[in-house]
Amino acid sequence: MSSFGKIASLRHPVAINLADRPSASACEDCGARHLGLCDALSDEELVFLSSAAHRMTLPTGRLFLEEGDAAQFFYNVNSGTVRLFKALPDGRRQITGFAGPGHFIGLAATDMNVVSAETMEPVQLCRFSRAGMRAMFEEYPALERKLLDVAMHELVLSQQQMLLLGRKTALERIASFLLSWAQRQENCNTGKLPRPNAKLTLPLSRTDLADYLGLTIETVSRSLSALKKEGLIEIPNIHEVVLLRPQALENIAEAAN
Amino acid sequence: MSSFGKIASLRHPVAINLADRPSASACEDCGARHLGLCDALSDEELVFLSSAAHRMTLPTGRLFLEEGDAAQFFYNVNSGTVRLFKALPDGRRQITGFAGPGHFIGLAATDMNVVSAETMEPVQLCRFSRAGMRAMFEEYPALERKLLDVAMHELVLSQQQMLLLGRKTALERIASFLLSWAQRQENCNTGKLPRPNAKLTLPLSRTDLADYLGLTIETVSRSLSALKKEGLIEIPNIHEVVLLRPQALENIAEAAN
DNA sequence: CGCCTGCTTGATACAGCTCAATCCTTGTGG
DNA sequence: CCACAAGGATTGAGCTGTATCAAGCAGGCG
Structure with missing residues (x-):
């Protein structure tokens, strides 16, 4: 699937005991620990990532990202499902995708959000500041690699959807x-x-x-x-x-x- | 536009004379030198990139990338326009985008191409092996950064197009x-x-x-x-x-x- | 139990497709 | 330089797939 494959070489062969480190144990328990972004990272990297994350729980039907607002955050879904959509002023709506456990939200953005996001069930997610994420790339290139993979995969899905919608x-x-x-x-x-x-x-x-x-x-x-x-x-x-x-x-x- | 901005710090303030270096001069003359991917790179990086590139000129109407084939290459368009599309067996076709000077082709792919690409005019482009590109990331992280930017921008365009096609x-x-x-x-x-x-x-x-x-x-x-x-x-x-x-x-x- | 919300089914309307004729532009040859 | 051919674009007439409007249905919740 991923054209750059798993980044196995970056994973520490020696397990680190994280039980007594609060920022790490947050990830240990997470439903998305072995999915998507988080699965691409070593334990050490996860600790770092976790320290930058703000964990949130949202009820059903919460609009937590709005088209046109300044893009401040990335999100990683831990549990539940989110719908991503664009809307026209007269109410017509196009859902551009669904984000479930392990999915990353926020790649399709400029300085502003170009889609809105709303929970379809109770959702747990990790929030990251975009600036913080950028800084992390210097330290942990695996993160950036993985993000590029994720973006490429989303592009593939988009093309499929365009064929579906257009033809x-x-x-x-x-x-x-x-x-x-x-x-x-x-x-x-x-x-x-x-x-x-x-x-x-x-x-x-x-x-x-x-x-x-x-x-x-x-x-x-x-x-x-x-x-x-x-x-x-x-x-x-x-x-x-x-x-x-x-x-x-x-x-x-x-x-x- | 770019959520990660220009990578100004990576550009060498001191100009390097590249006139006598063949691999570099290829880029110096290129119509896309100050566009897209190539503009994000320092002269030094360009020399390296150029050494990995195979420069090609294609006539109008040439299908140089076919949906379903193994994805071996990335391309960067120097001049002319390319159409990217998906097709159904009965001939229905959905064009998913157009690539002009400075545009990068090949991000929307898994191990296989998921779109076909065809020239609409005489086209000059640079071809890169995907494996070679991956190797370059280690050496020149700016390249990967820029690629992520490009992918994110394409995602934004895809979402817009989905709204257009669907609603x-x-x-x-x-x-x-x-x-x-x-x-x-x-x-x-x-x-x-x-x-x-x-x-x-x-x-x-x-x-x-x-x-x-x-x-x-x-x-x-x-x-x-x-x-x-x-x-x-x-x-x-x-x-x-x-x-x-x-x-x-x-x-x-x-x-x- | 009965309301309420979301789903299904039916009848009709219409935006965009299909088929077909004509027009325009461009290139070719006399 | 003009006549003509050929391919693409435009315009017209009618058709059809999906939308719209409207009525019933069912499952979940108070």
Whole structure:
């Protein structure tokens, strides 16, 4: 996946006992310790990173980042899910992505935030000042390396999404989404299809789904119903989808033949 | 623009005479010397970078990067314009971006290219092996810093494009495109509107425009005609547009009131 | 139990697509 | 220098996929 690979050489072979160091134990307990950014860092680096982090817990539906505001912070999600979006003055909304455990927020920014961010569930995250982060790069180049990897991966996802939004039909969008969400869920990026009967958990509402796929909730609902009627999926409840025939979904998603 | 700013401290205050050093003079003459990536580097760094570069000249319409192939190289455009795109098996195409002088190609990739790239005019570019680039990061961290900046900027553009593709009307897409192309042309990113009567040069065909904006050529043509009839733009010829009333275009593009 | 919110389903409207004809620009050859 | 051909752009007419508007449905919570 990562074009620069793991930075194994930077990890200390000798374990450091961090139990008595408060700033480190914060990371030890963290749900995201072995995900994303944090997994790329040695224990020593984590201690340093942790000292610069402000840990926060937010309730559902909290808008903690607003498009147009000065960009002061980066965030790393520890638990829960966040939606990132842009909006037009008349209320039209485009969700540009979802950030779950281990995901990094704030790379898509200039001096101002270009997206807003809102929690979809109770969320725990670590907040870093952008200036502090920059300073850390001097000391810990692995951090910067990893951030470049993350940015490159997000670019790949963006390109996919542009194809989806610009050129795919409603049914193709839904099929594409289900498959990409499955990928994401079994973290990830094996490039393989999910196995038949794989069960997806969607923390998103139909409205979120519509705003992510550039459709209306009605069209989302109809498309899901169509896939159900064709026997490609099952919908036991509103937040779960079972992929009965992933290959058939793939054929629709990629407009094969 | 750049959230990490210029890396002024790394530039040598004392000029080095490079005239007699072949690998350096290649950069001295380059149209992109003071653009993008190359402008972020000191002369010393450029010499090194240049030694790793393979300079190429390609004719119009050359497909030099194909989606799905192993990602071996990065490219830096020196002159001309390149279109980057994804396609579906049935021929539907989504252009994800255009790369002109100073632009870097290849950040949106995993082990495989996820987009194809094709020249729209005669193009000069520098090619770098990805492995070589990675090695250079150790030696010249400014390079990596700059690459992260570039990636972040591309992410910002991607988010804008997702909003455009997912939620804007045909007229709004055209207006948005004209303004963003004006920004790009007067390199760039001042965030200000172009002055009235600003003249745009479009190296792209209507087909390219359609595939970039997620529309058909007919709709592109009709929307441009509509803007012309309303007196917001003038179209002296197929590759030029004059922005008579940028503010009015902005109001359309951003769906203001 | 019944309200409320979010989802589904149905009927209709319309923005943008498709198909088709014409126009314009540019390059070529007589 | 003009006639003509060819490819791209424009314009028109009708169609269609998705949006809009509206009515029912269901599951969760007080």
